[in-house]
Structure formats: C-alpha cells, structure tokens
Amino acid sequence: MRIRNPRDFWAGAIYLALAIAVILIGRNYPQGTSARMGPGYFPTALGSVLAVLGLVSVGRAFLRPGEPISGFAWRPLTLVLGATALFGVLLPRAGLLIALACLIAVGAMASRNSRLDATSIAALVGLVALCAIVFVKGLGVPMPLVGTWFGG
Amino acid sequence: MDVLANLALGLQTAMSPANLLYCLVGVFLGTAVGVLPGIGPIATIAMLLPMTFGLPPVSALIMLSGIYYGAQYGGSTTAILINLPGESASVVTALDGYRMARQGKAGIALATAAIGSFVAGTVATLLVALFAPPLAEVALRFGPAEYFSLMVLGLVASIVLARGSLLHALAAVVIGLALGLVGTDVNSGQARYTFGFPQLADGIGFVVIAMGMFGLAEIVANLEHEGSRSAAITRVKGLLPSRQDWARIVGPIARGTVLGSALGILPGGGAILASFASYSLEKKLSKAPEEFGRGAIAGVAGPESANNAGAQTSFIPMLTLGIPANPVMALMIGALMIQGIQPGPTIITEQATLFWGVVVSMWIGNVLLLILNLPLIGLWVRMISVPYHLLYPAIMVFCAIGVFSIGNTTFDVYLMVLFGLLGYVFLKLGCEPTPLLLGFILGPPLEEHLRRALVLSEGRAEVLLREPLSAALLAAATLLLASVLVPAIRKKREETFVSEG
Secondary structure, three states, X not given: OOOOOHHHHHHXXXXXXXXXXXXXXXXXXXXXXXXXXXXXXXXXHHHHHHHHXXXXXXXXXXXXXXXXXXXXXXXXHHHHHHHXXXXXXXXXXXXXXXXXXXXXXXXXXXXXXXXXXXXXXXXXXXXXXHHHHHHHHHOOOOOOXXXXXHOO | OXXXXXXXXXXXXXXXXXXXXXXXXXXXXXXXHHHOOOOOHHHHHHHHHHXXXXXXXXXXXXXXXXXXXXXXXXXXXHHHHHOOOOOHHXXXXXXXXXXXXXXXXXXXXXXXXXXXXXXXXXXXXXXXXXXXXXXXXXXXXXXXXXXXXXXXXXXXHHHHHOOOOHXXXXXXXXXXXXXOOOEEOOOOOOEEOOOOOXXXXXXXXXXXXXXXXXXXXXXXXXXXXXXXXXXXXXXXXXXXXXXHHHHHHHHHHHHHHHHHHHHHHOOOOHHXXXXXXXXXXXXXXXXXXXXXXXXXXXXXXXXXHHHHHHHHHOHHHHHHHOOOOOHXXXXXXXXXXXXXXXXXXXXXXXXXXXXXXXXXXXXXXXXXXXXXXXXXXHHHHHHHOOOHHHHHHHHHHHHHHHHHHHHOOHHHXXXXXXXXHXXXXXXXXXXXXXXXXXXXXXXXXXXXXXXXXXHHXXXXXXXXXXXXXXXXXXXXXXXXXXXXXXXXXXXXXXXXXXXXX
C-alpha cells in the first residue's frame, strides 16, 4: 500500500479530522428527533457526510495516481499572514499609524522584488496617511491613531 | 404596462445625481481592480464593502454592482493587452484577444469586447426586468421544503460547475455548511462551536472568510509564482471595427448573449462557464475554426458578451430568491443584510425602489463603461504596469482594516489569518474554495428550512419528495449530479476546465 495521490490523501485526512471534531463537539448539544431537531442534529449529519467524503478521498489516494503537492512557499506564507496578525496585535496597543507601518513593512518583505528605497518609504508613508484620513477621519472607523502603549 | 412603469421608477432612482455618481465610482473602481493583476472581484467587493455601510441601501448596491461588472470589463482589457486575464472569466478572451493585439488590432479587440459587453448587458438587464418579478411571485408560494430543495439544487450546481475534482468540491460545500453552524442556534439559543469566544456568538463573518481565502491566500499564491514580469504592452490604435468586422461579430454577440443569460442564472461559476461555452460554440459554428487561437474576432465577441450577460443575470436568483449564484452575489446578499434588508421574493414589492433602481443602474453602468473606458484606455494601460510588489501590501492593508471595521474587533483579523492559511492549504491540495463560500452562506437558511419542513411534516422526510415542486428540484439536483458521473460528460467537463489552464 503506497500513497499514490498525496493531494487526495491529505485533503481526505483534513476532512476526516474536521468531521471528527464536528461530531465530537456536536455531541454536547441536544440532538432532538427528526420532527424536533435539536441543535446537535444537523451538525452530526454534516459531520457524518464529511467523514464519508474524507474516507473516500483517503481511500482513493491509494488507488488512483495523482500529482504531488508542490512545496509550501513558507516565506510569503509566514510573512503575509504574520504581518496581518501583527497588525491585529499592534492596532489597540501601538495605534493605527505604527500597526499599519509594520503591516506594510513586514508584508513587503514577502516579495523578493521589494527594495528599501526612497520610493517605497514614500509609498508606505503615503498609504498610512491615506488610510488614517479615509478610514478614521472620513468613515469614522473606531481605530486609535495612537495606542495604549503611548497613552492613547 | 407594469414593466414600463417599474423601469421608469428605476430610471428615476438610478438617475439621481448621487446614485449616478456611485454607479460611476463603482464601475471606475471595478475596472481599475479588474485591470490590476492579482485582485479578483470577490476580494475587491469584500474590501470595499465597509465603505458602503454609511450609504443608503440602493446606493450601496448600485456601487457594488458597478464594481462587479466593471471588474469583468477590466479583466478583459488586461487579457487582450498583455495576455493576463485580470479575473477568471476573461481567460477565454485572452486566447484570441491577445493574438489580435499582437497583430496590431488591439483597439478593435477592445472595442469588440466593449460593444459585445454593452449589447449583452442591455439584453440581460431587460431579462432581469421581465423575469425577476414572475419568478418572485412563484417563490412567494415556496414553503420550507421548496426552499430547502432549491438550496440543495444550488449547492449541487455549484459543485458540478466548480473546477477540479467533484469529491473535493462536495467536501468544500460540506465544510462551508459546517462553518455556517458556528454561532447561536436560532431555535434553541444554544451556542454552537464558539469555543467560548463571545465574538463568535453571531457566527463567523462571511467577509472574514472571503478576505482570508480569496484575499490573503491569493497574495501568498501570487508571490509564490512571482517573477520579474515586464509586460510588453502593445500600442492601442484604431478603435472602430470595420464593416467587415461588424459582420463577423453580430452573430457571436447575439449567441453569446443568449447563452450567457441562460448560464448566468445557474449557481456556480456562471460567467466563467458562459465564456467557455460561447467560445466552443463559436468555434464549432465557424467556417474557419482554424482561426480560433490565432486572433479570431468571433473568439473575443462571443465570450465577452456571454460573460457580461451571465454576470448580469446572476442577479436574478439573488434578488428574487435570496440565493446567490456565485460568491460575488453572496457578498451582495451580505451587504443587503448588513443594511437590514433580507433578500428574497418580497424584495421586489417591499423594496421596489431598490430593486428597480439596481436593475436600471446595471444598464446605466454599461453605458458608462462604454463611454468611459475606450477614452480611458491609456490610464488602464499605465495601471497594468504597476508592479505586484508595490500593489499587494496595499491589498493587505485594505483587507486588515476592512475586516476590522465590520465588527470593530481584532478577533476578526486573527480569524482572517486562519482562513488565509486554510485557503492556501486548499490551493495546494487543488481544492476550489468557491463552493465552500457558497456552502457557508447557504448553511444557516438550509438548516432552518429543513427543520421547519420537518416540524410541519412531523418528522417525515418524505415531505421533501411529496411536494411536487420540491421533488422536481431535488430530482433536478440528482440528475445534475448523476450526469457528471456519466463518463462521457465527465470527460467533457474535465476538458473544459483543463483548457482554462
């Protein structure tokens, strides 16, 4: 037995894991009857369908050959997602101005074409200023310009 | 004539200076985004959604629709000029449009696309005006069983029309349905799958999922394949097609319009499927099929008309049934719900101004596109040359602020990161995320209607088959699913999506 289709295999494994989680957590909710479905009825049904699909996918992975999974692009993945999460952390604490600057700077490192030069710094400052004006002043989104770390 | 009176009401609404301005802003932004590589209409509408919260519902929807068909148009511009389809429905346009551009006929190709889109848009707008009200009347008589079956049909269609493996599309729908469970159960008040987070009590925001899976995940995927692309852009001259060209595009435009209008109503990838279907139809009908792929003007005219018609008629199920035919329509439903309007059959009578205003604005938007875009082509060409590494940080900024502004909580920002990761894993495993989004949107109403139907029938599931309309819908869904499993059709389906490449 050899995995001939890694994409099917891992996709199936993810479906199975999700299905088990859905069903196990769903057991905490009253199931009810089909005439009076409880909050746990539909989730359990969905989880079961997903489990079947997961099993089929895993099973098929041993039968039908398929393409391998191309390598993860770890650098852009971590930098793009990391920069966004960092924005979430910094927004209330350091304020919008710093949070945006960090989001843009860290995010930009994900591309190998990015350069640290006068143009990109000007673009960064311009974008931050634009967002502060449009979203905070214009649309009134409640984001602090200066965060709690700096007494904002 | 009821239709005329209604259209007059719509005209009055859509022609008010403010709404005209929002329509203009919408098509302009939409075209710009369609031209810019790497941001699709879904991510754009999700990003710009927060900006429409302050607007009255009509204006918000007019602007969002403008963005949608503007993006379709912008996508074909890049497809023709640099062989880079700005969004997936224009992949087909690139086949012959780019060839034409290489032969010095870029202007004619662009004009053909514009004219085709305009004709198709006009016809499709009329179709929406004619068919939406009677459809809504039928829908008013729908009970929970019919609604449930209709949604099942919608989901099945989205699976069948999705790219790639059926199995994974089906799984994506189920995962979407499961994500829709998160939050407070409306019947019992029970909090489900909230993991103790009060922020999840109202469920996951669909913008969070859309921006994570279509915004962030796409950025990572684009960066993965980032090269040092320097686009050689052809000079655009000679916009007007000759009399000979006209003779060659009339047929394809007419056929594309009909085909696109019909396919646009179907859930799934309406506009995408429409352009492919039209391309293969024209190739079959052509006296010189060998010209296709080498700059056949019919290969631009047909698909462009088809995808614009499809984009427009996909509003029919959204406005009359409250059921989205594609993720963009799902976002529109979200926008309406944020405005406190529940899309569904009652919208036409209860929100007549909104409905007819939006319908007429679609046509006005098409006129605006036609008169705006040909002169502005120089601007779009310059926008194409914006390098991606300067563009994507701005997209990240708009995603982050956009998601935050909907609920004013950083929790949603973290959640979006999580969906960005899921979206990327999906891409890596070759699973299409679109069915997931549709499942997510339809999950809560699907469960709700199923529960109601079974309460009414005292727990007998046969009710779904005993009501004739519901049974017919379920039969259609079964047929659709079964047809894809027939080897011949299955092969055809795979070929269609392979050629998309």
